[in-house]
Amino acid sequence: MPTPERPITVALVDDYDVVVMGVAKILDQYRDRVVVAEIDTNEPVEDVVDIVLYDAFAQPESDQAEIGVLVRNPRARRVVVFTWNFHPNLVAQARAQGVRGYLSKALPARELVAALEAVHAGEVVISEDPxxxxxxxxxxxxxRGEGLTDREAEILALITQGLSNADVxxxxxLSPNTVKSYIRSAYAKIGVESRTQAVLWGVKHGFQPDSHRIDHWRGGP
Structure with a gap:
C-alpha cells in the first residue's frame, strides 16, 4: 500500500480533455494517497505509473484495442477502466485483456481512491453495476453546461465522430431503440432537428477528441 512518502501515481487517459480534467480534480482531494502523474488525450502514456485510469467516455470499449495497448505498455503497471457501462461482455473482455479494475463512475471520490489503492495492492476490483x-x-x-447527461453526451460525441446509430x-x-431515445433527448436539449445540425453543434461545442498531454499536473511527480 502507498505511504505518505509514496502515494500511488496515476495516468489519466481519455480523448476528451474536459473529462480527464474532471477526474484529476476529484483525485486531487487525496493527493496524500493518489497523485496524477500525467493526463493523456490521444497520446501514449510516457511516465512509469502505478495505475492507468482509462476513462471510457466515447472510447472504444467494445473493440478493446485501446485497452490492449495500455495493458501492454510497460510503463503502466496496472490498468483500470472507469465507466458507466457494465455490460457483462465488456467486463469479461476487459478482464481477459488483463485489466485489474473495472470501476463505476457512480463511486464517491473516497471509494474510487480506496478501489485504486486495492488494485495497487494486488487485488482485482470490479464495481457493482450502477x-x-x-x-x-x-x-x-x-x-454538461447545456444540460446533457453523461450518456447523452457520449452518444452525441460518437455521432460527431461519424458513427451511425448501428455503430453507436x-x-x-445499448439497444438501437435506446440509442435513438438518447439521440432524441440530446437533440431537444441542444435545439437541433437533424444529424447534420447535431454534428455541427458537436464540433462547435467540444465534442471532437483532443490531442495533447499534460505532464506533472499541479506539481505531480
Whole structure:
C-alpha cells in the first residue's frame, strides 16, 4: 500500500480533455494517497505509473484495442477502466485483456481512491453495476453546461465522430431503440432537428477528441 512518502501515481487517459480534467480534480482531494502523474488525450502514456485510469467516455470499449495497448505498455503497471457501462461482455473482455479494475463512475471520490489503492495492492476490483445512478459529483463531460447527461453526451460525441446509430449501439452495447431515445433527448436539449445540425453543434461545442498531454499536473511527480 502507498505511504505518505509514496502515494500511488496515476495516468489519466481519455480523448476528451474536459473529462480527464474532471477526474484529476476529484483525485486531487487525496493527493496524500493518489497523485496524477500525467493526463493523456490521444497520446501514449510516457511516465512509469502505478495505475492507468482509462476513462471510457466515447472510447472504444467494445473493440478493446485501446485497452490492449495500455495493458501492454510497460510503463503502466496496472490498468483500470472507469465507466458507466457494465455490460457483462465488456467486463469479461476487459478482464481477459488483463485489466485489474473495472470501476463505476457512480463511486464517491473516497471509494474510487480506496478501489485504486486495492488494485495497487494486488487485488482485482470490479464495481457493482450502477444501473442508472448519477455519476459521482465533480465529474465533467462535454455539453454538461447545456444540460446533457453523461450518456447523452457520449452518444452525441460518437455521432460527431461519424458513427451511425448501428455503430453507436455496437460500441456502447445499448439497444438501437435506446440509442435513438438518447439521440432524441440530446437533440431537444441542444435545439437541433437533424444529424447534420447535431454534428455541427458537436464540433462547435467540444465534442471532437483532443490531442495533447499534460505532464506533472499541479506539481505531480
Amino acid at each position: 444501473g442508472r445512478a448519477r455519476p459521482a459529483s465533480g465529474l465533467d463531460w462535454p455539453g 449501439a455496437g460500441h456502447t452495447y
